[in-house]
Amino acid sequence: MSIWNYANPTLFMSLSKRILPTTTVITLVLIITGTCWGFFLTPNDYQQGSSVKIIFLHVPAALIAINSWFVMLISSLIWLIRRHHISALVAKAAAPIGLTMTLVAIITGMIWGQQMWGTYWAWDPRLTSFLILLLFYIGYQTLWRAVENPDVAADLTSILCLVGTIFAILSRYAVNFWSQGLHQGASLSLDKEEHIHDSFSNPLYICMIGFVFLFITLLLVRTRTEVLKRQIDSIERRKGYFNA
Amino acid sequence: MLLSVKNLTCSRNNRSILGNISLTLNKAQIISLYGPNGSGKTTLLKTLANILSYSEGIITKKTKEICFLGHTNCLKTNLTVKENLSFWNGIYAGDTLEKAISSLKLQDIINIPIAQLSAGQKRKVALARLVISKSEVWLLDEPYSALDKENLLLFNQAIVGHLKTNGGIIMSSHTPIEFEGAKPLNILEFKIANGLQNDPFIEGSCS
Amino acid sequence: MISILKRDILLSIRSGSGFTLSLSFFFLIIILIPLAIGPENTKLQSITPGILWISALLSCLLSLDRMFQSDFEDGTLEAFLLAPVPLEGIVFAKAIAHWLTTGLAITLVAPIIGFLYGFDQSTSLWMFLALLVGTPSLSFIGAFGASITIGLKRGSLLLPVLIMPFFIPTLIFGSQTVWQASTGLQMINSFLFTAGVSAFVISLMPFAAALAINSALK
Numbered sequence: 001m002s003i004w005n006y007a008n009p010t011l012f013m014s015l016s017k018r019i020l021p022t023t024t025v026i027t028l029v030l031i032i033t034g035t036c037w038g039f040f041l042t043p044n045d046y047q048q049g050s051s052v053k054i055i056f057l058h059v060p061a062a063l064i065a066i067n068s069w070f071v072m073l074i075s076s077l078i079w080l081i082r083r084h085h086i087s088a089l090v091a092k093a094a095a096p097i098g099l100t101m102t103l104v105a106i107i108t109g110m111i112w113g114q115q116m117w118g119t120y121w122a123w124d125p126r127l128t129s130f131l132i133l134l135l136f137y138i139g140y141q142t143l144w145r146a147v148e149n150p151d152v153a154a155d156l157t158s159i160l161c162l163v164g165t166i167f168a169i170l171s172r173y174a175v176n177f178w179s180q181g182l183h184q185g186a187s188l189s190l191d192k193e194e195h196i197h198d199s200f201s202n203p204l205y206i207c208m209i210g211f212v213f214l215f216i217t218l219l220l221v222r223t224r225t226e227v228l229k230r231q232i233d234s235i236e237r238r239k240g241y242f243n244a
Numbered sequence: 245m246l247l248s249v250k251n252l253t254c255s256r257n258n259r260s261i262l263g264n265i266s267l268t269l270n271k272a273q274i275i276s277l278y279g280p281n282g283s284g285k286t287t288l289l290k291t292l293a294n295i296l297s298y299s300e301g302i303i304t305k306k307t308k309e310i311c312f313l314g315h316t317n318c319l320k321t322n323l324t325v326k327e328n329l330s331f332w333n334g335i336y337a338g339d340t341l342e343k344a345i346s347s348l349k350l351q352d353i354i355n356i357p358i359a360q361l362s363a364g365q366k367r368k369v370a371l372a373r374l375v376i377s378k379s380e381v382w383l384l385d386e387p388y389s390a391l392d393k394e395n396l397l398l399f400n401q402a403i404v405g406h407l408k409t410n411g412g413i414i415m416s417s418h419t420p421i422e423f424e425g426a427k428p429l430n431i432l433e434f435k436i437a438n439g440l441q442n443d444p445f446i447e448g449s450c451s
Numbered sequence: 452m453i454s455i456l457k458r459d460i461l462l463s464i465r466s467g468s469g470f471t472l473s474l475s476f477f478f479l480i481i482i483l484i485p486l487a488i489g490p491e492n493t494k495l496q497s498i499t500p501g502i503l504w505i506s507a508l509l510s511c512l513l514s515l516d517r518m519f520q521s522d523f524e525d526g527t528l529e530a531f532l533l534a535p536v537p538l539e540g541i542v543f544a545k546a547i548a549h550w551l552t553t554g555l556a557i558t559l560v561a562p563i564i565g566f567l568y569g570f571d572q573s574t575s576l577w578m579f580l581a582l583l584v585g586t587p588s589l590s591f592i593g594a595f596g597a598s599i600t601i602g603l604k605r606g607s608l609l610l611p612v613l614i615m616p617f618f619i620p621t622l623i624f625g626s627q628t629v630w631q632a633s634t635g636l637q638m639i640n641s642f643l644f645t646a647g648v649s650a651f652v653i654s655l656m657p658f659a660a661a662l663a664i665n666s667a668l669k
Contacts, residue, residue: 085444135616146603155666156599163659167617174620230445316526322465334454335534
């Protein structure tokens with residue numbers, strides 16, 4: 001029984017139904033533990049006060065924002081090569097999650113930036129890259145909604161995701177180049193490695209793993225919704241044939 | 245043998261509408277595919293032309309070039325007849341431009357923009373593209389629509405000319421065409437009444 | 452392939468007023484931006500490279516949605532599938548035709564504008580070179596965007612939203628080239644990156660666009 005069998009929508013639905021409660025519980029446990037530990041039980045940084053604790057949200061969100069696109073990339077490749085409808089729907093389902101995480105990363109980054117530099121926005125390479133990633137997510141989702149035929153939509157969005165990945169990487173490099181050019185030497189990056197206390201690392205890891213499980217849970221829920229939507233569409237269309 | 249089809253299934257919207265299609269198109273042969281509206285003639289022709297994909301069956305092509313003429317004319321309305329045909333001549337790397345123009349009697353309208361022609365004249369120019377294409381197989385979807393009697397004769401002459409050069413034609417229409425030697429093929433023979441449903445979200449098939 | 456090039460240029464002249472439309476748009480944006488931000492000359496000098504690049508970018512967006520639309524509507528695109536010319540070659544020829552009527556025209560005109568804005572000769576030269584190697588990538592990315600939005604309702608609104616993020620690398624490297632040239636810094640790296648991005652885009656986009664066209668026709 002290879003993993004490809006789960007590309008069958010019915011099998012997928014039954015498997016996801018079985019594992020969803022488990023992942024939900026793990027998610028809740030990890031996130032609550034991680035954030036409470038991080039927010040309440042760690043010492044305040046002598047320089048930045050308690051606001052640095054926003055990294056317990058910022059870093060995991062940023063991690064998921066990028067991984068979500070990666071999941072979309074793999075799913076798009078699987079759709080283009082093996083034509084499993086489930087993978088197309090996984091890609092479609094991952095997009096809003098990634099978009100939200102990117103937004104969370106940007107907003108928490110801005111809040112953190114306000115504390116560190118006194119301004120909500122600065123053209124820091126990392127924040128700018130996330131802004132560009134947001135644009136890619138918006139474009140991808142808009143294309144899904146614009147095409148009527150779901151299979152053609154899956155094709156076009158998969159190609160967009162592939163090409164977009166290349167440009168996203170190019171843009172990251174370009175933005176680094178750009179910010180070095182304009183701010184030669186000034187390091188305005190939210191470089192977490194240098195500034196956090198060691199005691200932050202454990203709750204941070206817990207939060208990160210918790211967010212990964214959050215992503216998995218949300219992805220399963222959204223994919224199930226997409227599958228149900230497609231099933232309803234198919235039934236409606238079939239009813240149309242019988243009535244005609 | 246130019247084109248051979250075995251056990252082909254054509255589907256539209258995840259529903260099989262034609263099944264068990266088997267046919268062979270030989271050189272200098274014309275097949276007249278007939279059936280009522282909506283019976284799947286265009287779907288079959290487009291599948292043979294490789295525009296639509298198919299899930300079951302084998303299509304064997306012993307020829308490299310196929311030319312498809314559908315309901316649209318593939319002509320740019322702001323350009324003249326000559327400009328349109330020279331364009332297609334360039335695409336197909338052809339050398340039969342003059343022959344196409346003279347055989348379909350297009351000399352009079354050669355410098356008129358397509359927008360100013362009547363529907364029948366536009367159809368004639370569209371047919372000229374077939375002659376220019378140097379393709380061995382012509383797939384024609386209701387080509388007689390919009391043609392008057394005189395142009396119909398010219399078109400039939402073009403068909404004869406094509407068959408003489410050992411080309412093959414599959415032509416669709418509502419009723420079998422009256423052409424000597426045409427092999428009639430009723431598309432309703434292949435029609436699947438309650439189409440085999442292969443929607444992956446209901447039948448649960450994998451890919 | 453040359454036939455497509457010739458025909459598309461002919462079509463754009465007959466029905467789309469050729470390169471005058473993109474040039475007019477280009478001029479419009481160049482005039483509007485300083486009007487919006489104030490006339491101090493020194494302020495303008497440092498951002499002029501950016502203004503010229505943005506104007507070039509926006510002007511390139513203009514005729515993109517028509518690139519495949521009319522061929523799709525009259526069945527020519529399906530005929531291309533069956534023709535002996537590869538689909539990638541067709542995309543390539545169309546993108547070049549688009550570049551000749553937008554990017555190239557802007558490339559020739561922009562240095563003159565820069566000159567009027569007070570660029571020295573070296574900066575104007577680099578403006579010309581940067582646009583020359585950068586604008587083709589805009590046309591090819593545009594061709595890809597056009598291939599994805601064939602036949603969509605509101606496709607012409609969706610196209611810029613989809614591909615403008617893809618313009619970012621070219622925009623950054625291209626405008627950096629000119630900015631560095633104007634302030635006397637070493638600009639050759641930016642220029643090489645601009646050229647590199649263009650070369651990469653030109654080789655990749657036709658294949659991606661051909662895939663999209665095949666899907667759109669089903």
